Amino acid sequence: MRRVWLASLVLFFATFAVFSRVLLADFVKWDDDISVYENPHIQGLDWEHLRWMFSDASYALRYEPLNWLSYALIYQFGGLKPFGYHLANLVLHCLNTVLLFAVIRRLLGAASAAENAAGRLEPATLPAALGTLLWALNPLRVEPVAHVTDLRYCLLLFFLLVSLWSYLRAHQSGSGDTARRFFHWCSLAAFALSMLSLPFAFAYAAVLLAVDWYPLRRFEGCTYWWQDARARKVLLEKIPFFVIGGLLFTTFLARVNPSGIWAALPVAGGSNPFEQGMQALYVWAYYAWKPWVPFHLSPLYTTLVNFNPNSWPFWLSAALVVGTTALLVRRRNQWPWALALWVSHLMLLLPALGLTERPHSTADRYDYLPGLVWAVVIAAALWKINTQPRWRLAGMTCAVALSLFWGTLSLQQTQVWQNSIALFEYLIPELGNNPSRADIHWRLGWVYAHQGKTQEAVKQYQTSLSIRPAPGPYLAFAELLEKHGDREGALTNYLGLLDLGHHAAAYTKAGDLLLALGRTGPAIGEYRQALRVCPNLVPVLNNLAWVLATDRDATNRNGAEAVQLAERACALTDRQIPVVVGTLAAAYAEAGRFKEAIETAQQARALAQAAGQPDVAEKNRQLLELYQSGRACRQPPPTASGRPGHTE
Numbered sequence: 001m002r003r004v005w006l007a008s009l010v011l012f013f014a015t016f017a018v019f020s021r022v023l024l025a026d027f028v029k030w031d032d033d034i035s036v037y038e039n040p041h042i043q044g045l046d047w048e049h050l051r052w053m054f055s056d057a058s059y060a061l062r063y064e065p066l067n068w069l070s071y072a073l074i075y076q077f078g079g080l081k082p083f084g085y086h087l088a089n090l091v092l093h094c095l096n097t098v099l100l101f102a103v104i105r106r107l108l109g110a111a112s113a114a115e116n117a118a119g120r121l122e123p124a125t126l127p128a129a130l131g132t133l134l135w136a137l138n139p140l141r142v143e144p145v146a147h148v149t150d151l152r153y154c155l156l157l158f159f160l161l162v163s164l165w166s167y168l169r170a171h172q173s174g175s176g177d178t179a180r181r182f183f184h185w186c187s188l189a190a191f192a193l194s195m196l197s198l199p200f201a202f203a204y205a206a207v208l209l210a211v212d213w214y215p216l217r218r219f220e221g222c223t224y225w226w227q228d229a230r231a232r233k234v235l236l237e238k239i240p241f242f243v244i245g246g247l248l249f250t251t252f253l254a255r256v257n258p259s260g261i262w263a264a265l266p267v268a269g270g271s272n273p274f275e276q277g278m279q280a281l282y283v284w285a286y287y288a289w290k291p292w293v294p295f296h297l298s299p300l301y302t303t304l305v306n307f308n309p310n311s312w313p314f315w316l317s318a319a320l321v322v323g324t325t326a327l328l329v330r331r332r333n334q335w336p337w338a339l340a341l342w343v344s345h346l347m348l349l350l351p352a353l354g355l356t357e358r359p360h361s362t363a364d365r366y367d368y369l370p371g372l373v374w375a376v377v378i379a380a381a382l383w384k385i386n387t388q389p390r391w392r393l394a395g396m397t398c399a400v401a402l403s404l405f406w407g408t409l410s411l412q413q414t415q416v417w418q419n420s421i422a423l424f425e426y427l428i429p430e431l432g433n434n435p436s437r438a439d440i441h442w443r444l445g446w447v448y449a450h451q452g453k454t455q456e457a458v459k460q461y462q463t464s465l466s467i468r469p470a471p472g473p474y475l476a477f478a479e480l481l482e483k484h485g486d487r488e489g490a491l492t493n494y495l496g497l498l499d500l501g502h503h504a505a506a507y508t509k510a511g512d513l514l515l516a517l518g519r520t521g522p523a524i525g526e527y528r529q530a531l532r533v534c535p536n537l538v539p540v541l542n543n544l545a546w547v548l549a550t551d552r553d554a555t556n557r558n559g560a561e562a563v564q565l566a567e568r569a570c571a572l573t574d575r576q577i578p579v580v581v582g583t584l585a586a587a588y589a590e591a592g593r594f595k596e597a598i599e600t601a602q603q604a605r606a607l608a609q610a611a612g613q614p615d616v617a618e619k620n621r622q623l624l625e626l627y628q629s630g631r632a633c634r635q636p637p638p639t640a641s642g643r644p645g646h647t648e
Contacts, residue, residue: 003122004105007129011101012094015136018407019093019414022086022146026419029443030299031149035060035071037080042071063247066197067152085148092154093145097136099161100372104128104379106168111215111337111380124383130399131379135371137407139294143364146417147299152198153368159194160201160369163187167208171216188240195247201369203347205241209234210343214336278309278318279360280353285317286362287349287370288324294406297364297413298430299423305359305436321346337380345373420447438464442473449480471497471506478509487513504534511543520547520556538580541569546583549590550635559591578608578616585623589632597627 027037036042041052041059053068070088078084108124135141144150163186170183191204201207212218212234222231282304307314325346328339348370354360382399385391416426424444431437445460461477464470478493494510497503507530514523527544530537548562566584573580585600601624608617623633 003125007125008098008101011097011129011132011136014133014407015094015097016090018137018410019090019142019145021411021414022090022417023083025082025086025146025414025417027082027085027148028417028420028423029447030147030420030423032147035149036085039071042068042075045072045076062199064152064196064198066193067155070151070155082148085151086146089145089148089151089154092151092158093136093141096154096157096161097132099158099165100135100375101128101132103161103165103168104131104376106165106172107211107215107376108379108383110168110172123386124379126396127379127382127386130382130396130403131375131377133403134378134399134406135375137403137410138291138367138371139297139406139409139413140291140364140367140371142297142410142413142417143299144368146414147365150365150368153200153365155197156194156200157368159190159197160204163190163194163204164208164211166190167211168216171212171218184237188244191241192244195244199245199247200351201348202245202247203350205238205245206347207344208238208241210340210347214340275309276355278314279304279307280355281321282314282317283353283362284346284349285320287352287367288320288345290362291367291371291374294409296430297416298427299363300427300431300436300440301362302431302434302436304354304361305434341373341376345370348373420444435468438467438470439472441467442470442476445473446476449476454480454484465496469496469500471500471503474500475506478506482509482513487517491517502529502533504530504537504540507533508537508540511540515543515547520551520553523547524556536568536572538569538572538577541565541572542580542583545569545587547635549583549587550633552634557590559587562587563591563593575603576607578604578611578613578620581607582616582620582623585620585627586633589627594627594630598624601627 027033039059041049041056043049049072050069053072054065057063071085074084074088105121105124105128108128109120112120112124144153166183166187170180170187191201194201194204218234219231222228224231303313324342328335328342332339349366352362352366352370378399382395385395416423421444424440424447427440428437428444431440441460441464445457445464448454448460449457457480458477461473461480464473465477474493474497478490478497481487481493482490491510491513494506494513497506498510507526511523511526511530514520514526524544524547527540527547530540531544534540542565545562545565547556548558548565551557563584566580566587569580570577570584575581581600582604585597585604588594588597588600601620605617605620605624608614608620626633
């Protein structure tokens, strides 16, 4: 037992040392904004926040209440400082390393022919430790450990390993009925917690069946599974695991019907079954070889973004997966361990196949679970040669050397995730000439802009738009130019955005800028376009009504339409916004309805006084005198901000 504790401590601290640099890292604008620092739902533990955590599946397109709860707990202690979030990822990864060691040790012990527990587990200690270390230090672990958003993967695996350890403990030889039931229900409860962290391992029940096949050998001697009472019991006990795995259904619904910030996410409807099948075969094969060649790692891989399913990488992948499966099924009696591991590999990757979305992309984080399979393979190989003295030293030496090599690569890879600039500057050359780099250029420009590096930001936005015009860079570039007083440049970018499609925000901003530049007629046209896209935009309703009611050019005025727009704006705001009520008063005056204009202006003035808005109250007092004299308001020149004067 002393060796087990020593091995656990070495694994924990070796893993911590390799990845400790992440504690100095910042957040990155690669979903960390959505998940954490711009996510208002994690900034509290009251009933309203908890209700959202345990009821929402659309914000991140998956149901993960324990992940949100973890962020909220970290927020309670450290606010939005990155250190706490990175520490949680790192500690969880180190704990997962220790748990994996315990699981592999029990798997190898279950496969042993030794009669007593010590004889089964003791020889497995060192091989299990080395196999675990190679998993923990593999460079593919850097993304889930260094990326704050991927806390969900570390949390998921923590509970899943607890579940698997409990399952092995329940069904090991010699367990009494009470202990068996206790650990079996612990396994089920831990699996439920893993699904509440991230519904990624929904096919876990199939993995347990593979473990039942080998090394637990619970189907041994059962010729006809369902007709055999012992086999039937094993199968029936998996029903609760399959039911809990059905929580994926909420994620599936969210992904096929994306909403909110994901409303524009393309789903898999544009791909045919052949393309989806070849994509799945490629993903299965990719994670069979990529862990052994962990070079040129990237947060974004573009192979599956646009691909030809008839090209050689896909047919080679199909041959590898189909051929391996056929061979292992045929040799299942000679190599039961190989079939069990291969089935586990295939099942754990089901959520990463991308069958509900197109385009899809592989990612390093997707290997966090299936990578366990190769850790078991390595440990089993070392365990096997451990009985052969002439191979033992060579095998252990190779494992240690590979651990050092992979640890060095991981240490270097953690530098990539230090901050957004480091991440994006690394990613751009990795993407080469792929058009996807346009998205990285505009993200990098956004970061530069928020750091006050305007020239660098402009360069990145221009590069992004030259590669592939898209709404993101147009909008960000326009906002940057507007902030620095370049209205013409900002207007050009808003209009460029509108060339790509109908965007209510872009129509609104274009209208504001045109108005600021004195082009009232075109501004009215942009406001009307915004309302066609989104009819209940109160600021647009208000601004357009004000212009139609007060513009000096009679050809631009339309009192009846101004009244209609202003009344809709007042209805949407329960007639409680002083400037909106003031706009309605101006519209009534333009329509010749001065009695109503006077009453409404008085109401607007009272609302402004109650709201502590003296400037708005004074403006409405002046307008009230105008209406009382039987005159309508005429709009002054545009204000410096580009908005109609009354709405200031």
